[in-house]
Amino acid sequence: MPAARPQPAATPAAPRRARRKEAxxxxxxxxxxxxxxxxxxxxxxxxxxxxxxxxxxxxxxxxxxxxxxxxxxVVRENIAGRFPEWDNELAQFTGDSLELVRYAMHTWWERIGMTPASGITKLVMSESGTFPEIANFYQQEVIGPGHALLRRILQRGIDRGEFRELPLDYAVYSLIAPMIFLLMWKHSMTPCCPPSERLDPITFIDTQVDLILRGMLRPRRPV
Amino acid sequence: MPAARPQPAATPAAPRRARRKEAxxxxxxxxxxxxxxxxxxxxxxxxxxxxxxxxxxxxxxxxxxxxxxxxxxVVRENIAGRFPEWDNELAQFTGDSLELVRYAMHTWWERIGMTPASGITKLVMSESGTFPEIANFYQQEVIGPGHALLRRILQRGIDRGEFRELPLDYAVYSLIAPMIFLLMWKHSMTPCCPPSERLDPITFIDTQVDLILRGMLRPRRPV
Amino acid sequence: MPAARPQPAATPAAPRRARRKEAxxxxxxxxxxxxxxxxxxxxxxxxxxxxxxxxxxxxxxxxxxxxxxxxxxVVRENIAGRFPEWDNELAQFTGDSLELVRYAMHTWWERIGMTPASGITKLVMSESGTFPEIANFYQQEVIGPGHALLRRILQRGIDRGEFRELPLDYAVYSLIAPMIFLLMWKHSMTPCCPPSERLDPITFIDTQVDLILRGMLRPRRPV
Amino acid sequence: MPAARPQPAATPAAPRRARRKEAxxxxxxxxxxxxxxxxxxxxxxxxxxxxxxxxxxxxxxxxxxxxxxxxxxVVRENIAGRFPEWDNELAQFTGDSLELVRYAMHTWWERIGMTPASGITKLVMSESGTFPEIANFYQQEVIGPGHALLRRILQRGIDRGEFRELPLDYAVYSLIAPMIFLLMWKHSMTPCCPPSERLDPITFIDTQVDLILRGMLRPRRPV
DNA sequence: TATGAATGAGCCTTCATTCAT
DNA sequence: CATGAATGAAGGCTCATTCAT
Incomplete structure (x- = not known):
């Protein structure tokens, strides 16, 4: 069987010059x-x-x-305008802050990390030298709001007595770092890694979050 | 890879002109x-x-x-394995394993992270799509040995009862992730960040290591 | 050339909407x-x-x-011969030939030179390389009749003893040249000339006509 | 005989990749x-x-x-830097001013008008809409100096009592106009004119100069 | 008839690579 | 060995023209 060729008139749609301005x-x-x-x-x-x-x-x-x-x-479409949705979602969370952090990280993975949109971050970082303007744009449209969102989560934990007093800025980076790493790794190294040695994202996220949370928890005082 | 590298210190520095061709x-x-x-x-x-x-x-x-x-x-030349040297250095370390981890991370920063050599990692990750074989090469020459080195450090901590039982693979990624993140961040986002908001590498490393170590420590039992 | 041209004034101006298609x-x-x-x-x-x-x-x-x-x-439409009208007008002129020449030149300026119609001459000359047939067409429809008209004027002056014997062909060019120059100048150089240095068309025409007429006059013999 | 093709090795020169930076x-x-x-x-x-x-x-x-x-x-190369030469040449002219004007016009024809350089003026005027910057440049580099040169010639004639008092600006245009016309005509209309009707440049210039000079001469007073 | 989305040939410009000197 | 002028394939972008609606 020769390679697939456009069928003569089988499928109903797909005219040559369709006018589909919206799409x-x-x-x-x-x-x-x-x-x-x-x-x-x-x-x-x-x-x-x-x-x-x-x-x-x-x-x-x-x-x-x-x-x-x-x-x-491409950058705009895949990132901008999703923060309001997330901000809102997290504001309504009622569980404890450990759960909230876990939930946030997993949600991020599901909605960004494992989708093609995850490639954008890699793209922006890779091309930042060539397009400083885009890196700048990304900084303001994505990094900024993302930072603020995470900071709010951590502050919530501190306010509720769940986390100890943290240097917020760097604690936020603690959460961002593994996710960025995961992205870069997935898009750069995974394709040329033997499958057996591949980093499993879910496990990685769980491990990271556990580790970080463990470090952020208010120490229980011995009786 | 036989390409010329700065010679140890043998010949007493030939006149600039003559050295040129070699260099x-x-x-x-x-x-x-x-x-x-x-x-x-x-x-x-x-x-x-x-x-x-x-x-x-x-x-x-x-x-x-x-x-x-x-x-x-460029990649080959800069990847040149310094692992034997490091392996040796770390094998001779006599302090406790928390110190060892801190030492390893700071050393990495001083010898790689803050030098131009840090650029190849960014390079390899950025161009991995265009040069899969390079990513592969990097994987084998750098990622593998680096992984092994860190694994040995952690195992040492466990063996000495300083760290709790850890899922080693993922614990290693916990140490790698912030360093890779730091690299990418430094090379991509820093130039377009207002100086006031810039990530300070030393502080970041300290924070990360503290956090991770805190999470890896064998829990002290209350008296 | 049957393309639509503003109708004399027959129909009492149909409503704008209806006229559209025609126009x-x-x-x-x-x-x-x-x-x-x-x-x-x-x-x-x-x-x-x-x-x-x-x-x-x-x-x-x-x-x-x-x-x-x-x-x-565009060219065809704007070239539409108004020569019959002018021929007629000039044939009825009763003054002396100096006046006739002055009148002809000023009339040309008012009806062609200062109107958008002057643009086609510039157009034809500018694009003659790309559209030789247009230049040819122009030659026959405009240059020829124009030439003939001016020649008749000059001949009248000679016949009436007002002008000396002239090499007619080149005398005609003497009249055409400044007008063509004026057109090209107006359309090309004027926009980038400081207003103070701009050529004033009326003054230019007067000067030119005076000069030319002075040169064409039958020399008065001293008493 | 088939169409000419690059000869195998006949002519001595013309190597494929000649290095002729200067030329x-x-x-x-x-x-x-x-x-x-x-x-x-x-x-x-x-x-x-x-x-x-x-x-x-x-x-x-x-x-x-x-x-x-x-x-x-192209514009620069063919015009700039030729005025000093001309200025100098005309300053040394010793004959009467009528001869000087005739000489100037014929010289212009020989050095510009009949050479390919004459095309530049046509080019600049034709493309002035698209390249206002170039028209501007031309105005300053060519029109200006040319104007000044002609003005000096006319002033000389007035000073020596050969010409009557003239409105200099417009008298200069009287000399420029036929030359510009000649250029435009040559490049636009001539190619599509039957040879018999073609404007002969030398005759045209002579006629024009005669006419203009006749008009500029100080009137001889009858004895 | 009118519209304007879609097309694709064509052109300016870049830059890795070659090669005569 | 070193140079840098010369090459030409490749790609971004424009715009006259077509055609489904």
Whole structure:
């Protein structure tokens, strides 16, 4: 059987020149995310992105004025505007703060870490030299809000007497560091690791959180 | 990897002019490392590398058949295993294992983290998509031995009753993660961070090690 | 050339909406003339023309099969011979031939030179390399009749003993040259001239005509 | 006989990759002048220019950072720096001012008007809309000095009592206008004129100069 | 008829690589 | 060995033109 070729007239949809103004940007961003993450920004050709989104090169430029703007849109689309949702969710959490931290980390993994969106962070860090502007943007749109969110969680634990007094800034980095590491590791080293030695994300997160929480807990005084 | 490396101290420093030819590849690699780290592989022009090394574009190609080969040489040259030296050093350590861990982390920072050598890690992770074989190589030459070294340290702590029983693999990642994070952060986000908000490496390492150690300690039983 | 031109004044101005369809080509040509003159043929985008005419890009192609055809229509439409009218007007002139020449030049300025119609001459000359057939067309439709008209004026002066015997062909060019120069100057150099140094068209024409007439006059013999 | 093909090894010179750094810019400018004049700026491809100069596309960009800069260089090279020579030449003229004017105009024709350099003026005027910057440059580098030069000639004639008192600015335009006209005419209309009707430049210049001079002469008072 | 989303050929420009000197 | 002028393949982007709605 020869390689798959576009069927003559089987499938009902997919006309050549469909007019789908609403759907295009999202499809292009999705395609760009995948390719940027896979090959890096510079090594990805806009024509590839367009092809993957099922449109022509020209169409891409109908929606994004330049390759760099496409990149920015990818970052924006996949991160911005999700913090309000998360802030809200965490504000309503009623359990103890240890549970809250665990919940936050697992949630992050499910919604970002294990999705293609996780590639963005790798992308931004990898290309930060070439696009300082984007690193800057990321800093403000993602790092800042993320930091604030985690800080609020930790403060809650301190206020409720669950955590000891912590130097907040660095405690926040304690939570961020393993997640960033996990991302970088997953996108960089995992593909060339023998499967047996691969880092299991869930286990890693559990281990990290346990370790960190253990270190943050208010010491029980002996009777 | 036989590429020239700064000789120990044998010949009494030949006159600059004469030494030149010998030193060329090293100078090119050094220049390339700096630029690749700063701007990424694709965004660095070979001409820049040559200029920074004080030679012409043509000369670069006299020593490295292609830009890719230059890249590989950069990684190979800078990864050169210093593990035997470290293994030895740590084997002779006589203090308690908490001190040993602290010592190891600070030493790593002084000898790798804060030097330009830290750039190759960033480089390898950033370009792993484009150069899978390099990531593979790095995995075997650096990750593996590093892992083993840390594992030995932790085992020592357990054996001496200083640490509780730990899932070694993941405990090792607990130590690696913040260091990798620190590297990436330093090379990617720091330049576009307002100085006031910058992560201080020493403080970060101290905080992390404290946290981790606290979590790894064998629980003191109350009297 | 049957393309729509502003009708004399027959129908009592149909409502704007209804008139639209009829008027489209004319509006497009008008917009194109302005833009072609201002920016040149190649640098003008059809979308700009359409926008200026208040229609969409697609509509333009409904009336003109290509950008080149639009260009040709612009020239054809604006060249529309008004020579019969002028021939007639000048034939009825009763004053002396000096006055006639002055009158002709000023009239030309008022009806062509200072109006947007002056742009086509610039256009034709500028784009003659790209559109030789247009230059040819212009030659026959405008240059020829214009030449003939001026020649008749000069001949009248000679016949009436007002002008000396002149090499007619070149005397005609003497009258054409400053007008063409004025056009090109106005459209090309004026925008980037400090206002204080700008050529005043009326003064220029007066000066030129005086000079030329002075040179063409039959020398008065001293008493 | 098939179309000419590069001979195997006949002619002695013309190696494939000749290194002729000194000669390149001039050759490229010459090629560009010819093509820009022939086809206009936009319609000329840099690759054509390079090919005509006998080099590859890349080489062109070795000497000129962009197509526009090449254009500027063409203008600069063909006009700038020739005024001092002319100024000097005219300052040493000893004949009467009528002769001087005639001499100036014929000289201009021989050194500019009939050479490819004459195309530049057409080019600048045609593309002034697209490159206001160049029109501006031309205004300052060419129009200004040219104006001053002609003004000096006329002033000389007035000072020596050969010309009557003239409004200098407009008298200068009287001399410029026919030359500019001649240029535009030659480059735009001549190619599509039947040879029999073509304007002969020398005759035209003579006629014009005669006419103008006649108009500028101090009137002889009858005895 | 009118619209404007979609197309894709074409062009400027970059830069790794080659090679005559 | 070293140089740097020359090369040419590759890619971002534009815009005249098409066509589904």
């Amino acid at each position: 295009r940007p999202g499809e292009l961003i999705e395609a760009a995310l995948a390719l940027f993450v896979e090959k890096g920004f510079a090594a990805t050709r806009v024509e590839e992105v367009a092809a993957r989104a099922g449109v022509s090169k020209g169409t891409l430029f109908l929606y994004f004025p330049s390759k760099e703007d496409l990149f920015k849109a | 060329r590849p090293g100078e090119l690699i050094e220049a390339a490392l700096a630029l690749f780290v700063e701007k990424g592989f694709a965004a660095t022009r070979v001409e820049e590398v040559a200029a920074r090394a004080g030679v012409s574009k043509g000369t670069l190609f006299l020593y490295f058949p292609s830009k890719e080969d230059l890249f590989k040489a | 489209r080509p004319g509006e497009l040509i008008e917009a194109a003339l302005a833009l072609f003159v201002e920016k040149g043929f190649a640098a003008t985008r059809v979308e700009e023309v359409a926008a200026r005419a208040g229609v969409s890009k697609g509509t333009l192609f409904l009336y003109f099969p290509s950008k080149e055809d639009l260009f040709k229509a | 390149r810019p001039g050759e490229l400018i010459e090629a560009a002048l010819a093509l820009f004049v022939e086809k206009g700026f936009a319609a000329t491809r840099v690759e054509e220019v390079a090919a005509r100069a006998g080099v590859s596309k890349g080489t062109l960009f070795l000497y000129f950072p962009s197509k526009e800069d090449l254009f500027k260089a």
